[in-house]
Amino acid sequence: MLHISDLSVSFRTRRGEVEAVRGISFDLAAGETLGIVGESGSGKSVTSYALMRILDAGGRIKAGSAVFDGRDLAQAAERDMQRVRGREISMIFQNPRAALNPIRKVGHQLEDVLRRHGRATRSNARAKAIEALEAVRIRDARARYDAYPFELSGGMCQRVVFAIALACGPRLLIADEPTTGLDITTQKAVMDLVRDLTRDRGMSSILITHDLGLAAQYCDRLAVMKDGQIVETGAASALFADPQHPYTRKLVDATPRPGASLRDLLPAEVRTPLADHEPGTRPLVQVRDLVKIFPSKSGPVHAVKGISFTIREGQSVGLVGESGCGKSTTSSMLVRLLDRTSGDILFDGFDIAGVPADKFVRDARRSQIQMVFQDATDSLNPRHSARQTIADPILRMSDLRGAALTARVEELATLCGLPLPLLDRFPHQLSGGQKARVGIARAIALDPKFLILDEPTAALDVSIQAVVLNLLADLRARLGMTYLFVSHDLNVVRLLCDHVIVMQGGEIVEQGPAAQVMEAPSHPYTQTLLSAAPKPPAARPSLLKSAAE
Amino acid sequence: MTDATDIPDRKPDGAGAHLLHVLRENPVTLLSFSMFAFFLVQAFFGAMLVPHDPLATNSANALQPPDWTHWFGTDNLGRDVFSRVVVATRLDLTISVLAVAISFVIGSLLGAVAGYWGGWIDAVLNRILDTIMAFPLFVLAMGIVAALGNTIENIIYATALINIPFYARLVRAEVNIRREAGFALAARLSGNSHLRTLAFHIFPNALPPMMVQVSLNMGWAILNAAGLSFIGLGVRPPTPEWGILVAEGANYIISGHWWVALFPGLWLMLAVFTFNLMGDGLRDIVDPRRRT
Numbered sequence: 001m002l003h004i005s006d007l008s009v010s011f012r013t014r015r016g017e018v019e020a021v022r023g024i025s026f027d028l029a030a031g032e033t034l035g036i037v038g039e040s041g042s043g044k045s046v047t048s049y050a051l052m053r054i055l056d057a058g059g060r061i062k063a064g065s066a067v068f069d070g071r072d073l074a075q076a077a078e079r080d081m082q083r084v085r086g087r088e089i090s091m092i093f094q095n096p097r098a099a100l101n102p103i104r105k106v107g108h109q110l111e112d113v114l115r116r117h118g119r120a121t122r123s124n125a126r127a128k129a130i131e132a133l134e135a136v137r138i139r140d141a142r143a144r145y146d147a148y149p150f151e152l153s154g155g156m157c158q159r160v161v162f163a164i165a166l167a168c169g170p171r172l173l174i175a176d177e178p179t180t181g182l183d184i185t186t187q188k189a190v191m192d193l194v195r196d197l198t199r200d201r202g203m204s205s206i207l208i209t210h211d212l213g214l215a216a217q218y219c220d221r222l223a224v225m226k227d228g229q230i231v232e233t234g235a236a237s238a239l240f241a242d243p244q245h246p247y248t249r250k251l252v253d254a255t256p257r258p259g260a261s262l263r264d265l266l267p268a269e270v271r272t273p274l275a276d277h278e279p280g281t282r283p284l285v286q287v288r289d290l291v292k293i294f295p296s297k298s299g300p301v302h303a304v305k306g307i308s309f310t311i312r313e314g315q316s317v318g319l320v321g322e323s324g325c326g327k328s329t330t331s332s333m334l335v336r337l338l339d340r341t342s343g344d345i346l347f348d349g350f351d352i353a354g355v356p357a358d359k360f361v362r363d364a365r366r367s368q369i370q371m372v373f374q375d376a377t378d379s380l381n382p383r384h385s386a387r388q389t390i391a392d393p394i395l396r397m398s399d400l401r402g403a404a405l406t407a408r409v410e411e412l413a414t415l416c417g418l419p420l421p422l423l424d425r426f427p428h429q430l431s432g433g434q435k436a437r438v439g440i441a442r443a444i445a446l447d448p449k450f451l452i453l454d455e456p457t458a459a460l461d462v463s464i465q466a467v468v469l470n471l472l473a474d475l476r477a478r479l480g481m482t483y484l485f486v487s488h489d490l491n492v493v494r495l496l497c498d499h500v501i502v503m504q505g506g507e508i509v510e511q512g513p514a515a516q517v518m519e520a521p522s523h524p525y526t527q528t529l530l531s532a533a534p535k536p537p538a539a540r541p542s543l544l545k546s547a548a549e
Numbered sequence: 550m551t552d553a554t555d556i557p558d559r560k561p562d563g564a565g566a567h568l569l570h571v572l573r574e575n576p577v578t579l580l581s582f583s584m585f586a587f588f589l590v591q592a593f594f595g596a597m598l599v600p601h602d603p604l605a606t607n608s609a610n611a612l613q614p615p616d617w618t619h620w621f622g623t624d625n626l627g628r629d630v631f632s633r634v635v636v637a638t639r640l641d642l643t644i645s646v647l648a649v650a651i652s653f654v655i656g657s658l659l660g661a662v663a664g665y666w667g668g669w670i671d672a673v674l675n676r677i678l679d680t681i682m683a684f685p686l687f688v689l690a691m692g693i694v695a696a697l698g699n700t701i702e703n704i705i706y707a708t709a710l711i712n713i714p715f716y717a718r719l720v721r722a723e724v725n726i727r728r729e730a731g732f733a734l735a736a737r738l739s740g741n742s743h744l745r746t747l748a749f750h751i752f753p754n755a756l757p758p759m760m761v762q763v764s765l766n767m768g769w770a771i772l773n774a775a776g777l778s779f780i781g782l783g784v785r786p787p788t789p790e791w792g793i794l795v796a797e798g799a800n801y802i803i804s805g806h807w808w809v810a811l812f813p814g815l816w817l818m819l820a821v822f823t824f825n826l827m828g829d830g831l832r833d834i835v836d837p838r839r840r841t
Contacts, residue, residue, distance in 0.1 A: 337734055361742055371738055379731030383753050383837050396740030428838045442735065 002028040007064035022228040035219030039461035043228040090165035096157035107145030155186035183322035188532040213536035254466035256491035265466035275477035280313035290343035316483040318497035367446035376435035433464035578830030591638040601629035622808035637789040645770035648708035656716025664724030704783040723755035764828035768821035
């Protein structure tokens with residue numbers, strides 16, 4: 001149905017013309033689901049924009065053809081494309097909230113599309129819109145019709161966007177990272193819905209994602225993209241079982257999956273033995289009945305409802321939960337950026353919760369408790385070079401100056417695998433992985449005992465995530481730090497943590513040794529979380545064997 | 550374990566190289582900076598370079614049209630218009646630079662405090678700024694100069710005061726969106742007090758948009774100072790100042806002596822034009838993200 005051959009897309013930039021897509025070819029049969037998988041900058045999104053002819057200014061299709069139903073989309077006139085978009089090919093985007101008009105009721109937005117394409121008249125538009133909302137399994141569609149986008153959750157917004165995309169009965173759906181930023185259970189619900197509805201209607205679909213595991217679960221066939229080229233195409237199970245291209249193998253390796261150890265994520269040639277990790281027995285952090293209540297206009301919000309847990313010295317504890325479960329509030333209180341409402345936080349036996357967050361800067365324990373932030377870009381000062389960023393905590397909280405300071409900064413950079421010439425660069429001149437290394441180097445600059453890792457790999461590509469997770473494990477072994485690893489991704493937590501705490505609605509619903517929680521979860525919520533995580537097909541047995549050796 | 554794949558041997562640009570890059574990149578910036586240099590030369594060396602004493606009168610030679618001795622002609626007292634226009638540059642630039650500097654500093658302080666701490670400080674400050682903005686600003690400046698006395702200092706204070714709200718609001722917004730940014734929290738964890746975090750981590754990030762404001766403001770400040778002098782407040786004759794020169798010349802336009810008002814007006818316009826054009830270039834210079 002769709003036949004793409006030698007498609008090339010280029011962009012005009014300050015540094016001349018850049019080819020984002022370099023001569024890709026693939027076919028899509030009617031009713032087939034194709035996954036296009038690749039890391040950031042691989043050209044996977046640009047390919048879909050080129051198909052819809054919605055490239056940014058400066059971008060153009062340089063060569064090749066994209067024949068859809070006998071018509072070459074690469075050459076079609078803009079007038080023809082307007083008929084194709086929405087009616088023949090629909091697209092759903094990454095951020096559903098941004099795709100909806102914030103000041104119009106979702107029902108009206110759906111009606112607009114239906115009436116524009118002659119699928120409804122003024123008199124029956126409302127009924128048809130409600131019908132469309134029901135089709136995407138929105139409960140109580142009649143009431144949701146009058147909701148504004150901000151009143152709906154992210155998953156609900158994505159369903160509305162999906163309803164709009166399906167409104168005119170297109171034959172091809174392009175989903176560009178449709179679940180990035182959604183919780184894992186919501187992701188599963190949305191993806192199941194997309195799969196069921198496209199299957200029922202006999203539609204073809206293209207799923208564009210960075211998540212190999214997700215693509216493998218929902219797609220018939222995968223195309224792996226790198227640097228604007230398709231390096232490998234094949235059925236998901238075959239691709240996992242026997243990746244042909246080295247890049248595919250690297251991606252398959254780097255995807256966290258049950259049964260793999262941290263080192264298995266790295267390419268085989270750089271796997272060094274992992275140091276033994278033996279947590280101590282002395283409690284380092286003891287949290288007792290910690291409560292946080294935020295005042296708000298509609299009454300107090302109980303973000304954290306009296307949680308208690310203990311972190312032993314040298315232990316790595318995973319704090320898992322979906323957005324709004326209170327895990328970020330808890331980590332902010334532990335790192336002393338936020339005051340608690342009540343409860344104790346004992347650090348080495350001393351109640352640090354008693355020191356107000358504003359005063360904690362001058363507390364002797366400030367350098368002992370540090371944090372690596374979620375978004376490496378946002379957490380680095382755009383005006384400071386990597387060197388200044390890493391030196392900042394040393395300047396503020398120690399007496400090292402001059403040559404000793406320079407030596408220490410360079411030692412930290414080496415420890416974190418940051419090449420020394422990069423130290424004089426500004427954040428915008430560094431890649432995502434390099435920025436993550438700078439953030440980690442800053443956090444460990446003063447040899448903290450306790451490091452809170454707030455989803456440190458959430459914004460990174462899987463291959464970079466694999467490297468950063470291994471770096472964290474190596475640092476733990478060398479410096480004997482205790483970790484609290486905050487994450488929504490159970491597959492990642494499993495790799496790094498000895499102990500897992502699962503939070504839901506401000507409460508701890510389950511905690512215990514990682515293996516026990518992962519293999520035999522006792523609470524239904526943990527079971528839901530585990531079953532919602534994408535399950536990549538088993539990797540090639542020989543790969544596992546080599547890892548075991 | 551390293552992803553040391555792309556380390557170009559090229560070092561990041563230094564400040565000087567970056568300045569050259571910005572100037573080369575954008576011809577408008579180059580033009581505006583050249584014109585700014587032209588005005589700076591007049592401001593610093595104008596009094597030495599001009600061919601005639603700007604205050605020397607010669608009634609025998611009054612209201613002469615431009616010729617090779619008097620490039621811009623002479624005024625009603627026979628003073629050389631060119632010399633007066635060039636010498637006036639120093640006074641006009643001084644007034645506007647000082648006024649903008651004062652409003653920049655005070656506005657930044659107020660805005661940063663309000664944006665960072667919020668709460669009642671923010672509420673009180675905003676109401677005060679609203680009150681200032683509620684007046685027609687030029688009339689407010691007139692009132693201040695008239696009340697405080699007809700001196701150059703008072704022109705500076707008045708111009709500064711009416712510009713403070715623009716800086717305070719801009720800084721407040723820029724600081725506010727960065728208050729909870731990751732790098733600000735990270736600075737707190739690194740042992741920076743609130744004050745240090747604000748001054749050394751958050752505030753410098755507000756500079757690029759501030760530079761655009763500074764440059765536009767310089768233009769307004771010159772116009773404001775000239776405007777006050779034009780209506781007889783502030784600088785007093787015979788001191789050469791563009792506003793006064795235009796005011797004096799305005800009386801002779803009807804009688805056909807166009808040059809007396811035209812040339813100081815032209816200089817005034819060029820100066821304002823220069824500052825308006827400089828904004829984007831200044832922003833690019835202070836923004837490290839423009840360095841590649």
